[in-house]
Amino acid sequence: MPHSLETILSCLCLxxxxxxxxxxxxxxxxEDGDLVERTKRGARDAFDALVEKYYKKxxxxxxxxxxxxxxxxxxxxxxxxAAYQNLKKFRGDAKFSTWLFQIxxxxxxxxxxxxKRRGYFVNKGLADNGDDRxxxxxxxxxxSTNPETMLASKQIQKIVQDAINELDPDHKExxxxxxxxxxxxxxxxxxxxLPEGTTKSRLHRARMxxxxxLKRVLS
Amino acid sequence: xNECERISNLFWELQEQQLGSNTERIVKEHLHNCTCxxxxxxxxxxxxxxxxxxxxxxxxxxxxxxLRSRIYSSPTPSSYLQYFKNLLASSPYMPLPVGVxxxxxxxxxxxxxxxxxxxxxxxxxxTVQSSLDSVVRSSALASSTxxxxxxxxxxxxxxxxxxxxxxESTSSNPSGPLTSYAMSAPRPLGESxxxxxxxxxxDIIGADNLTVESRSTKSAVESLKKMLPNIEGxxxxxRSQDGIDETILAVLIPSTSYSRLTTELIKHGTVAAGAGSxxxxxxxxxxxxxxxxxxxxxxxxx
Numbered sequence: 001m002p003h004s005l006e007t008i009l010s011c012l013c014l015x016x017x018x019x020x021x022x023x024x025x026x027x028x029x030x031e032d033g034d035l036v037e038r039t040k041r042g043a044r045d046a047f048d049a050l051v052e053k054y055y056k057k058x059x060x061x062x063x064x065x066x067x068x069x070x071x072x073x074x075x076x077x078x079x080x081x082a083a084y085q086n087l088k089k090f091r092g093d094a095k096f097s098t099w100l101f102q103i104x105x106x107x108x109x110x111x112x113x114x115x116k117r118r119g120y121f122v123n124k125g126l127a128d129n130g131d132d133r134x135x136x137x138x139x140x141x142x143x144s145t146n147p148e149t150m151l152a153s154k155q156i157q158k159i160v161q162d163a164i165n166e167l168d169p170d171h172k173e174x175x176x177x178x179x180x181x182x183x184x185x186x187x188x189x190x191x192x193x194l195p196e197g198t199t200k201s202r203l204h205r206a207r208m209x210x211x212x213x214l215k216r217v218l219s
Numbered sequence: 220x221n222e223c224e225r226i227s228n229l230f231w232e233l234q235e236q237q238l239g240s241n242t243e244r245i246v247k248e249h250l251h252n253c254t255c256x257x258x259x260x261x262x263x264x265x266x267x268x269x270x271x272x273x274x275x276x277x278x279x280x281x282x283x284x285x286l287r288s289r290i291y292s293s294p295t296p297s298s299y300l301q302y303f304k305n306l307l308a309s310s311p312y313m314p315l316p317v318g319v320x321x322x323x324x325x326x327x328x329x330x331x332x333x334x335x336x337x338x339x340x341x342x343x344x345x346t347v348q349s350s351l352d353s354v355v356r357s358s359a360l361a362s363s364t365x366x367x368x369x370x371x372x373x374x375x376x377x378x379x380x381x382x383x384x385x386x387e388s389t390s391s392n393p394s395g396p397l398t399s400y401a402m403s404a405p406r407p408l409g410e411s412x413x414x415x416x417x418x419x420x421x422d423i424i425g426a427d428n429l430t431v432e433s434r435s436t437k438s439a440v441e442s443l444k445k446m447l448p449n450i451e452g453x454x455x456x457x458r459s460q461d462g463i464d465e466t467i468l469a470v471l472i473p474s475t476s477y478s479r480l481t482t483e484l485i486k487h488g489t490v491a492a493g494a495g496s497x498x499x500x501x502x503x504x505x506x507x508x509x510x511x512x513x514x515x516x517x518x519x520x521x
Contacts, residue, residue: 179270
Protein backbone atom coordinates (compact mmCIF):
# COMPACT_ATOMS: atom_id res chain seq x y z
CA MET A 1 0.00 0.00 0.00
CA PRO A 2 2.70 2.58 0.89
CA HIS A 3 4.51 1.58 -2.27
CA SER A 4 1.46 2.33 -4.45
CA LEU A 5 0.94 5.63 -2.61
CA GLU A 6 4.53 6.55 -3.41
CA THR A 7 3.95 5.74 -7.06
CA ILE A 8 0.78 7.83 -7.16
CA LEU A 9 2.54 10.76 -5.49
CA SER A 10 5.47 10.64 -7.86
CA CYS A 11 3.08 10.50 -10.84
CA LEU A 12 1.23 13.47 -9.43
CA CYS A 13 4.45 15.40 -9.01
CA LEU A 14 5.44 14.63 -12.59
CA UNK A 15 2.04 15.79 -13.83
CA UNK A 16 2.29 19.04 -11.89
CA UNK A 17 5.79 19.61 -13.25
CA UNK A 18 4.57 18.97 -16.80
CA UNK A 19 1.65 21.38 -16.35
CA UNK A 20 3.96 24.06 -14.93
CA UNK A 21 6.41 23.64 -17.82
CA UNK A 22 3.58 23.71 -20.35
CA UNK A 23 2.16 26.88 -18.78
CA UNK A 24 5.60 28.49 -18.76
CA UNK A 25 6.15 27.64 -22.43
CA UNK A 26 2.67 28.86 -23.34
CA UNK A 27 3.19 32.08 -21.40
CA UNK A 28 6.45 32.60 -23.25
CA UNK A 29 4.87 32.05 -26.66
CA UNK A 30 1.87 34.20 -25.67
CA GLU A 31 4.20 36.96 -24.60
CA ASP A 32 6.08 36.79 -27.91
CA GLY A 33 2.79 36.60 -29.77
CA ASP A 34 1.54 39.78 -28.10
CA LEU A 35 4.77 41.58 -28.90
CA VAL A 36 4.59 40.39 -32.50
CA GLU A 37 1.01 41.62 -32.83
CA ARG A 38 1.92 44.98 -31.34
CA THR A 39 4.93 45.27 -33.68
CA LYS A 40 2.67 44.55 -36.63
CA ARG A 41 0.49 47.44 -35.51
CA GLY A 42 3.55 49.69 -35.53
CA ALA A 43 4.74 49.63 -31.91
CA ARG A 44 8.50 49.89 -32.04
CA ASP A 45 8.94 49.25 -28.33
CA ALA A 46 7.37 45.83 -28.84
CA PHE A 47 9.95 44.88 -31.41
CA ASP A 48 12.67 46.32 -29.18
CA ALA A 49 11.49 43.97 -26.46
CA LEU A 50 11.74 41.00 -28.83
CA VAL A 51 15.23 42.07 -29.86
CA GLU A 52 16.24 42.52 -26.23
CA LYS A 53 15.09 39.00 -25.52
CA TYR A 54 16.91 37.22 -28.35
CA TYR A 55 19.83 39.34 -29.51
CA LYS A 56 22.53 37.65 -27.43
CA LYS A 57 21.58 34.22 -28.65
CA UNK A 58 21.27 35.40 -32.23
CA UNK A 59 24.62 37.16 -32.05
CA UNK A 60 26.28 34.04 -30.67
CA UNK A 61 24.74 31.94 -33.45
CA UNK A 62 25.90 34.46 -36.04
CA UNK A 63 29.40 34.41 -34.58
CA UNK A 64 29.55 30.62 -34.79
CA UNK A 65 28.54 30.77 -38.44
CA UNK A 66 31.12 33.35 -39.51
CA UNK A 67 33.79 33.13 -36.80
CA UNK A 68 34.46 36.86 -36.68
CA UNK A 69 33.02 39.57 -34.43
CA UNK A 70 32.64 42.23 -37.12
CA UNK A 71 30.92 39.87 -39.53
CA UNK A 72 28.80 38.46 -36.70
CA UNK A 73 27.70 41.97 -35.76
CA UNK A 74 26.64 42.73 -39.31
CA UNK A 75 24.97 39.36 -39.76
CA UNK A 76 23.02 39.58 -36.49
CA UNK A 77 21.76 43.03 -37.45
CA UNK A 78 20.81 41.77 -40.87
CA UNK A 79 18.84 38.93 -39.24
CA UNK A 80 16.82 41.30 -37.05
CA UNK A 81 16.31 43.73 -39.91
CA ALA A 82 14.98 40.87 -42.06
CA ALA A 83 12.72 39.72 -39.22
CA TYR A 84 11.36 43.25 -38.80
CA GLN A 85 10.71 43.69 -42.49
CA ASN A 86 9.04 40.30 -42.86
CA LEU A 87 7.10 40.27 -39.64
CA LYS A 88 3.85 40.91 -41.49
CA LYS A 89 4.31 37.54 -43.20
CA PHE A 90 4.63 35.76 -39.85
CA ARG A 91 1.29 34.04 -39.37
CA GLY A 92 1.99 32.52 -35.98
CA ASP A 93 1.86 28.88 -37.12
CA ALA A 94 5.12 28.28 -35.27
CA LYS A 95 6.64 30.04 -32.31
CA PHE A 96 8.21 33.42 -32.99
CA SER A 97 11.55 32.14 -31.68
CA THR A 98 11.45 29.22 -34.14
CA TRP A 99 10.67 31.59 -36.99
CA LEU A 100 13.45 33.99 -35.92
CA PHE A 101 16.03 31.23 -35.64
CA GLN A 102 14.91 29.89 -39.00
CA ILE A 103 15.76 33.28 -40.52
CA UNK A 104 19.01 33.34 -38.55
CA UNK A 105 20.04 29.88 -39.73
CA UNK A 106 19.25 30.61 -43.36
CA UNK A 107 21.04 33.95 -43.33
CA UNK A 108 23.96 32.52 -41.39
CA UNK A 109 24.32 29.63 -43.78
CA UNK A 110 24.13 31.93 -46.80
CA UNK A 111 26.65 34.37 -45.35
CA UNK A 112 28.98 31.47 -44.54
CA UNK A 113 28.73 30.15 -48.12
CA UNK A 114 29.31 33.64 -49.48
CA UNK A 115 32.40 34.19 -47.35
CA LYS A 116 33.74 30.72 -48.08
CA ARG A 117 33.38 31.24 -51.83
CA ARG A 118 35.46 34.39 -51.51
CA GLY A 119 38.20 32.59 -49.59
CA TYR A 120 37.47 34.62 -46.46
CA PHE A 121 38.27 31.81 -44.05
CA VAL A 122 41.49 30.87 -45.82
CA ASN A 123 42.74 34.46 -45.72
CA LYS A 124 41.56 34.89 -42.15
CA GLY A 125 43.30 31.69 -41.09
CA LEU A 126 46.54 32.84 -42.69
CA ALA A 127 46.31 36.28 -41.10
CA ASP A 128 45.45 34.89 -37.67
CA ASN A 129 48.11 32.22 -37.64
CA GLY A 130 50.92 34.46 -38.76
CA ASP A 131 53.51 31.81 -37.98
CA ASP A 132 53.55 28.41 -39.56
CA ARG A 133 51.07 25.81 -38.51
CA UNK A 134 53.62 23.44 -37.02
CA UNK A 135 54.68 25.96 -34.41
CA UNK A 136 51.08 26.46 -33.43
CA UNK A 137 50.42 22.74 -33.17
CA UNK A 138 53.45 22.22 -30.95
CA UNK A 139 52.14 24.81 -28.52
CA UNK A 140 48.67 23.26 -28.26
CA UNK A 141 48.15 21.60 -24.88
CA UNK A 142 47.38 17.89 -24.84
CA UNK A 143 43.65 17.65 -24.36
CA SER A 144 43.66 14.00 -23.48
CA THR A 145 45.58 14.58 -20.24
CA ASN A 146 43.07 16.99 -18.71
CA PRO A 147 40.18 17.57 -21.09
CA GLU A 148 37.95 19.69 -18.85
CA THR A 149 40.56 22.37 -18.19
CA MET A 150 42.09 22.35 -21.60
CA LEU A 151 38.83 22.65 -23.49
CA ALA A 152 38.12 25.89 -21.71
CA SER A 153 41.37 27.49 -22.90
CA LYS A 154 41.10 30.27 -25.48
CA GLN A 155 43.51 28.49 -27.76
CA ILE A 156 41.40 25.34 -27.89
CA GLN A 157 38.27 27.41 -28.39
CA LYS A 158 39.87 29.02 -31.42
CA ILE A 159 40.93 25.65 -32.79
CA VAL A 160 37.38 24.35 -32.37
CA GLN A 161 35.95 27.42 -34.09
CA ASP A 162 38.43 27.00 -36.95
CA ALA A 163 37.38 23.36 -37.26
CA ILE A 164 33.73 24.46 -37.38
CA ASN A 165 34.58 26.96 -40.10
CA GLU A 166 35.96 24.12 -42.21
CA LEU A 167 32.74 22.10 -42.03
CA ASP A 168 30.36 22.13 -44.95
CA PRO A 169 27.28 24.35 -44.44
CA ASP A 170 24.81 21.51 -43.71
CA HIS A 171 27.04 20.00 -41.05
CA LYS A 172 27.89 23.38 -39.64
CA GLU A 173 24.31 24.50 -39.08
CA UNK A 174 23.32 21.31 -37.31
CA UNK A 175 26.36 21.35 -35.00
CA UNK A 176 25.69 24.99 -34.12
CA UNK A 177 22.03 24.42 -33.44
CA UNK A 178 22.40 21.28 -31.36
CA UNK A 179 25.78 21.33 -29.65
CA UNK A 180 26.32 25.07 -29.31
CA UNK A 181 22.84 26.58 -29.09
CA UNK A 182 21.32 23.53 -27.42
CA UNK A 183 18.12 23.17 -29.45
CA UNK A 184 16.22 19.89 -29.15
CA UNK A 185 16.12 17.49 -32.10
CA UNK A 186 12.46 18.28 -32.57
CA UNK A 187 13.16 22.00 -32.74
CA UNK A 188 16.06 21.48 -35.14
CA UNK A 189 13.90 19.30 -37.36
CA UNK A 190 11.33 22.08 -37.43
CA UNK A 191 13.92 24.80 -38.03
CA UNK A 192 15.61 22.99 -40.87
CA UNK A 193 12.48 21.35 -42.19
CA LEU A 194 14.05 17.92 -41.94
CA PRO A 195 12.84 14.61 -40.51
CA GLU A 196 14.13 14.02 -36.99
CA GLY A 197 16.01 10.89 -38.07
CA THR A 198 17.89 12.81 -40.74
CA THR A 199 18.73 15.47 -38.18
CA LYS A 200 20.28 12.90 -35.86
CA SER A 201 22.26 11.08 -38.51
CA ARG A 202 23.51 14.36 -39.98
CA LEU A 203 24.61 15.53 -36.56
CA HIS A 204 26.48 12.27 -36.03
CA ARG A 205 28.30 12.67 -39.35
CA ALA A 206 29.15 16.29 -38.57
CA ARG A 207 30.57 15.31 -35.21
CA MET A 208 32.63 12.54 -36.80
CA UNK A 209 34.11 15.02 -39.29
CA UNK A 210 34.88 17.46 -36.48
CA UNK A 211 36.34 14.66 -34.38
CA UNK A 212 38.84 13.85 -37.11
CA UNK A 213 39.80 17.49 -37.49
CA LEU A 214 40.29 18.03 -33.77
CA LYS A 215 42.13 14.74 -33.36
CA ARG A 216 44.55 15.79 -36.08
CA VAL A 217 45.27 19.14 -34.50
CA LEU A 218 45.09 18.34 -30.80
CA SER A 219 46.60 14.90 -30.44
CA UNK B 220 31.01 -2.58 -43.35
CA ASN B 221 33.23 -4.05 -40.65
CA GLU B 222 32.34 -4.22 -36.99
CA CYS B 223 34.40 -1.15 -36.03
CA GLU B 224 32.44 0.98 -38.53
CA ARG B 225 29.15 -0.36 -37.21
CA ILE B 226 30.24 0.44 -33.69
CA SER B 227 31.38 3.96 -34.58
CA ASN B 228 27.97 4.56 -36.15
CA LEU B 229 26.49 3.92 -32.71
CA PHE B 230 28.63 6.52 -30.94
CA TRP B 231 25.84 9.05 -31.16
CA GLU B 232 23.31 6.74 -29.48
CA LEU B 233 25.89 5.73 -26.90
CA GLN B 234 26.69 9.36 -26.13
CA GLU B 235 23.03 10.27 -25.86
CA GLN B 236 22.30 7.07 -23.90
CA GLN B 237 19.73 5.92 -26.38
CA LEU B 238 21.03 2.40 -26.97
CA GLY B 239 19.00 -0.61 -25.99
CA SER B 240 20.52 -2.61 -23.16
CA ASN B 241 21.46 -5.53 -25.38
CA THR B 242 23.12 -3.34 -28.02
CA GLU B 243 24.88 -1.33 -25.34
CA ARG B 244 26.37 -4.52 -23.93
CA ILE B 245 27.64 -5.56 -27.38
CA VAL B 246 29.12 -2.10 -28.01
CA LYS B 247 30.85 -2.02 -24.64
CA GLU B 248 32.22 -5.50 -25.19
CA HIS B 249 33.64 -4.41 -28.52
CA LEU B 250 35.12 -1.25 -27.02
CA HIS B 251 36.74 -3.28 -24.31
CA ASN B 252 38.57 -5.38 -26.88
CA CYS B 253 39.25 -2.72 -29.57
CA THR B 254 41.77 0.00 -28.77
CA CYS B 255 41.06 1.84 -31.98
CA UNK B 256 37.34 2.21 -31.32
CA UNK B 257 38.03 3.13 -27.71
CA UNK B 258 40.31 5.92 -28.88
CA UNK B 259 37.74 7.05 -31.41
CA UNK B 260 34.99 7.15 -28.80
CA UNK B 261 37.25 9.17 -26.49
CA UNK B 262 37.80 11.77 -29.25
CA UNK B 263 34.10 11.74 -30.08
CA UNK B 264 33.39 12.64 -26.47
CA UNK B 265 36.07 15.33 -26.47
CA UNK B 266 34.58 16.83 -29.62
CA UNK B 267 31.09 17.00 -28.17
CA UNK B 268 32.43 18.46 -24.92
CA UNK B 269 34.52 21.00 -26.83
CA UNK B 270 31.44 22.14 -28.70
CA UNK B 271 29.27 22.37 -25.62
CA UNK B 272 32.02 24.21 -23.71
CA UNK B 273 32.46 26.90 -26.31
CA UNK B 274 32.09 30.25 -24.58
CA UNK B 275 29.14 32.38 -25.49
CA UNK B 276 30.33 35.43 -27.42
CA UNK B 277 28.89 38.70 -26.20
CA UNK B 278 27.68 41.25 -28.76
CA UNK B 279 29.28 44.72 -28.76
CA UNK B 280 27.83 47.23 -26.33
CA UNK B 281 26.38 49.44 -29.02
CA UNK B 282 24.73 46.54 -30.82
CA UNK B 283 21.19 47.56 -29.91
CA UNK B 284 21.78 51.21 -30.79
CA UNK B 285 23.26 50.23 -34.16
CA LEU B 286 20.38 47.88 -34.82
CA ARG B 287 17.74 50.47 -33.97
CA SER B 288 19.29 53.02 -36.27
CA ARG B 289 19.52 50.40 -39.01
CA ILE B 290 15.95 49.18 -38.70
CA TYR B 291 14.08 52.38 -37.99
CA SER B 292 16.00 54.68 -40.30
CA SER B 293 15.20 52.55 -43.35
CA PRO B 294 11.72 52.93 -44.85
CA THR B 295 9.21 50.15 -44.42
CA PRO B 296 9.12 47.80 -47.41
CA SER B 297 5.75 48.91 -48.69
CA SER B 298 6.70 49.80 -52.25
CA TYR B 299 7.72 47.59 -55.15
CA LEU B 300 10.90 49.64 -55.36
CA GLN B 301 11.80 48.61 -51.84
CA TYR B 302 10.98 45.01 -52.69
CA PHE B 303 13.45 44.99 -55.58
CA LYS B 304 15.99 46.82 -53.45
CA ASN B 305 15.76 44.07 -50.86
CA LEU B 306 15.98 41.45 -53.56
CA LEU B 307 19.15 42.99 -54.94
CA ALA B 308 20.59 43.48 -51.47
CA SER B 309 20.33 39.77 -50.86
CA SER B 310 21.90 38.92 -54.22
CA PRO B 311 25.49 38.59 -52.97
CA TYR B 312 24.42 35.50 -51.07
CA MET B 313 22.69 33.87 -53.96
CA PRO B 314 24.13 30.47 -54.76
CA LEU B 315 26.25 29.97 -57.86
CA PRO B 316 23.52 28.20 -59.95
CA VAL B 317 21.24 31.21 -59.51
CA GLY B 318 24.02 33.50 -60.71
CA VAL B 319 24.72 31.31 -63.72
CA UNK B 320 21.01 31.12 -64.57
CA UNK B 321 20.70 34.90 -64.30
CA UNK B 322 23.68 35.36 -66.57
CA UNK B 323 22.23 32.92 -69.10
CA UNK B 324 18.92 34.77 -68.98
CA UNK B 325 20.67 38.08 -69.61
CA UNK B 326 22.54 36.60 -72.59
CA UNK B 327 19.32 35.20 -74.07
CA UNK B 328 17.48 38.49 -73.55
CA UNK B 329 20.38 40.37 -75.08
CA UNK B 330 20.32 38.07 -78.09
CA UNK B 331 16.57 38.50 -78.54
CA UNK B 332 16.80 42.29 -78.23
CA UNK B 333 19.73 42.40 -80.62
CA UNK B 334 17.86 40.37 -83.20
CA UNK B 335 14.75 42.51 -82.96
CA UNK B 336 16.48 45.87 -82.91
CA UNK B 337 17.26 47.84 -86.09
CA UNK B 338 20.69 46.81 -87.31
CA UNK B 339 23.30 49.01 -85.71
CA UNK B 340 26.17 50.60 -87.56
CA UNK B 341 29.17 48.50 -86.64
CA UNK B 342 32.56 50.10 -86.06
CA UNK B 343 34.21 48.49 -89.08
CA UNK B 344 31.69 50.15 -91.40
CA UNK B 345 32.11 53.67 -90.07
CA THR B 346 34.32 54.77 -92.93
CA VAL B 347 31.93 53.22 -95.38
CA GLN B 348 29.05 55.02 -93.75
CA SER B 349 30.80 58.37 -94.03
CA SER B 350 31.40 57.68 -97.71
CA LEU B 351 27.77 56.85 -98.19
CA ASP B 352 26.71 59.93 -96.28
CA SER B 353 28.58 62.08 -98.75
CA VAL B 354 27.08 60.08 -101.59
CA VAL B 355 23.60 60.59 -100.30
CA ARG B 356 24.17 64.30 -99.78
CA SER B 357 25.40 64.64 -103.34
CA SER B 358 22.46 62.60 -104.59
CA ALA B 359 20.06 64.74 -102.69
CA LEU B 360 21.65 67.83 -104.13
CA ALA B 361 21.42 66.37 -107.62
CA SER B 362 17.82 65.50 -107.01
CA SER B 363 16.92 68.99 -105.86
CA THR B 364 18.64 70.62 -108.83
CA UNK B 365 17.27 68.34 -111.55
CA UNK B 366 14.09 67.24 -109.87
CA UNK B 367 11.63 68.35 -112.56
CA UNK B 368 13.63 66.78 -115.36
CA UNK B 369 13.82 63.54 -113.45
CA UNK B 370 10.07 63.47 -113.06
CA UNK B 371 9.48 64.05 -116.72
CA UNK B 372 11.77 61.21 -117.63
CA UNK B 373 10.20 59.01 -115.05
CA UNK B 374 7.00 59.08 -117.06
CA UNK B 375 8.80 57.16 -119.73
CA UNK B 376 9.99 54.30 -117.56
CA UNK B 377 8.99 52.63 -114.31
CA UNK B 378 12.51 52.44 -113.01
CA UNK B 379 12.84 56.20 -113.29
CA UNK B 380 9.81 56.66 -111.08
CA UNK B 381 11.32 54.28 -108.59
CA UNK B 382 14.61 56.14 -108.73
CA UNK B 383 12.99 59.53 -108.34
CA UNK B 384 10.93 58.29 -105.39
CA UNK B 385 14.06 56.97 -103.75
CA UNK B 386 15.92 60.21 -104.14
CA GLU B 387 12.99 62.19 -102.85
CA SER B 388 12.81 60.09 -99.75
CA THR B 389 16.53 60.48 -99.21
CA SER B 390 16.54 64.21 -99.73
CA SER B 391 13.53 64.74 -97.52
CA ASN B 392 15.41 63.23 -94.63
CA PRO B 393 19.08 63.16 -95.45
CA SER B 394 20.27 62.10 -92.06
CA GLY B 395 17.45 59.66 -91.41
CA PRO B 396 17.53 56.37 -93.20
CA LEU B 397 21.23 56.21 -93.81
CA THR B 398 22.09 57.11 -90.26
CA SER B 399 20.30 54.11 -88.93
CA TYR B 400 20.72 51.64 -91.74
CA ALA B 401 23.78 52.61 -93.71
CA MET B 402 26.05 49.72 -94.59
CA SER B 403 24.60 47.41 -92.04
CA ALA B 404 22.80 44.29 -93.16
CA PRO B 405 19.42 45.30 -94.48
CA ARG B 406 16.43 44.15 -92.53
CA PRO B 407 14.94 41.12 -94.26
CA LEU B 408 11.64 41.77 -95.86
CA GLY B 409 8.77 40.14 -94.09
CA GLU B 410 5.81 40.71 -91.95
CA SER B 411 6.17 43.34 -89.26
CA UNK B 412 4.42 43.13 -85.92
CA UNK B 413 1.45 44.99 -87.37
CA UNK B 414 1.22 42.58 -90.30
CA UNK B 415 2.45 45.06 -92.86
CA UNK B 416 5.53 44.15 -94.91
CA UNK B 417 8.68 45.84 -93.74
CA UNK B 418 10.59 47.96 -96.27
CA UNK B 419 14.03 46.88 -97.38
CA UNK B 420 17.05 49.09 -97.11
CA UNK B 421 16.88 49.49 -100.84
CA ASP B 422 13.30 50.75 -100.51
CA ILE B 423 14.22 53.18 -97.80
CA ILE B 424 17.21 54.80 -99.45
CA GLY B 425 16.08 54.28 -103.03
CA ALA B 426 19.26 52.41 -103.75
CA ASP B 427 17.94 49.54 -105.74
CA ASN B 428 19.84 51.20 -108.53
CA LEU B 429 23.43 52.19 -107.98
CA THR B 430 26.12 53.97 -109.91
CA VAL B 431 29.73 53.08 -109.33
CA GLU B 432 32.31 55.56 -110.50
CA SER B 433 35.52 53.61 -110.78
CA ARG B 434 38.91 54.14 -112.33
CA SER B 435 38.74 50.67 -113.80
CA THR B 436 35.17 49.67 -114.54
CA LYS B 437 36.31 46.38 -115.99
CA SER B 438 37.98 45.17 -112.80
CA ALA B 439 35.05 46.44 -110.74
CA VAL B 440 32.60 44.48 -112.88
CA GLU B 441 34.73 41.34 -112.72
CA SER B 442 35.11 41.66 -108.98
CA LEU B 443 31.36 41.98 -108.57
CA LYS B 444 30.68 38.98 -110.75
CA LYS B 445 33.15 36.93 -108.74
CA MET B 446 31.58 37.77 -105.44
CA LEU B 447 27.99 37.12 -106.54
CA PRO B 448 28.08 33.35 -105.87
CA ASN B 449 29.50 34.08 -102.43
CA ILE B 450 26.48 36.15 -101.48
CA GLU B 451 24.02 33.77 -103.13
CA GLY B 452 23.30 36.27 -105.85
CA UNK B 453 23.22 35.91 -109.60
CA UNK B 454 23.63 38.00 -112.68
CA UNK B 455 20.33 38.68 -114.35
CA UNK B 456 21.31 41.03 -117.11
CA UNK B 457 24.41 42.71 -118.46
CA ARG B 458 24.74 45.52 -120.97
CA SER B 459 27.82 47.38 -122.09
CA GLN B 460 28.18 50.57 -124.04
CA ASP B 461 31.67 50.48 -125.42
CA GLY B 462 31.70 53.99 -126.75
CA ILE B 463 31.25 55.60 -123.36
CA ASP B 464 32.97 52.89 -121.30
CA GLU B 465 29.88 52.06 -119.33
CA THR B 466 28.51 48.72 -118.08
CA ILE B 467 25.15 48.02 -116.51
CA LEU B 468 24.60 44.87 -114.49
CA ALA B 469 21.29 43.66 -113.18
CA VAL B 470 21.87 41.37 -110.21
CA LEU B 471 19.47 39.42 -108.05
CA ILE B 472 20.72 39.15 -104.48
CA PRO B 473 19.19 38.24 -101.13
CA SER B 474 18.13 41.32 -99.19
CA THR B 475 20.49 40.35 -96.41
CA SER B 476 23.48 40.51 -98.74
CA TYR B 477 22.95 44.13 -99.64
CA SER B 478 25.57 45.47 -97.26
CA ARG B 479 28.22 43.02 -98.43
CA LEU B 480 27.57 43.97 -102.00
CA THR B 481 27.79 47.72 -101.41
CA THR B 482 30.91 47.25 -99.26
CA GLU B 483 32.51 45.41 -102.16
CA LEU B 484 31.46 48.12 -104.61
CA ILE B 485 32.90 50.89 -102.47
CA LYS B 486 36.31 49.26 -102.78
CA HIS B 487 36.25 50.09 -106.47
CA GLY B 488 35.19 53.71 -106.32
CA THR B 489 32.44 56.09 -105.32
CA VAL B 490 28.97 54.64 -105.06
CA ALA B 491 25.93 56.79 -105.63
CA ALA B 492 22.26 56.00 -105.43
CA GLY B 493 20.58 55.71 -108.83
CA ALA B 494 21.74 53.98 -111.95
CA GLY B 495 21.20 56.98 -114.21
CA SER B 496 18.07 57.63 -116.17
CA UNK B 497 19.42 57.07 -119.64
CA UNK B 498 21.04 53.79 -118.89
CA UNK B 499 18.15 52.05 -117.22
CA UNK B 500 16.70 48.95 -118.77
CA UNK B 501 12.99 48.95 -119.56
CA UNK B 502 12.15 46.45 -116.83
CA UNK B 503 11.31 47.88 -113.49
CA UNK B 504 13.36 46.93 -110.43
CA UNK B 505 11.56 44.40 -108.29
CA UNK B 506 11.80 43.30 -104.70
CA UNK B 507 10.17 40.50 -102.82
CA UNK B 508 10.46 39.21 -99.33
CA UNK B 509 13.76 37.49 -99.88
CA UNK B 510 15.63 39.18 -102.66
CA UNK B 511 16.18 42.43 -104.44
CA UNK B 512 17.10 43.21 -108.03
CA UNK B 513 19.78 45.85 -108.29
CA UNK B 514 20.73 47.70 -111.44
CA UNK B 515 24.32 48.78 -111.09
CA UNK B 516 25.90 51.17 -113.56
CA UNK B 517 29.68 51.19 -113.72
CA UNK B 518 31.14 54.37 -115.22
CA UNK B 519 34.67 55.60 -115.59
CA UNK B 520 35.58 58.20 -112.98
CA UNK B 521 38.17 60.18 -114.99
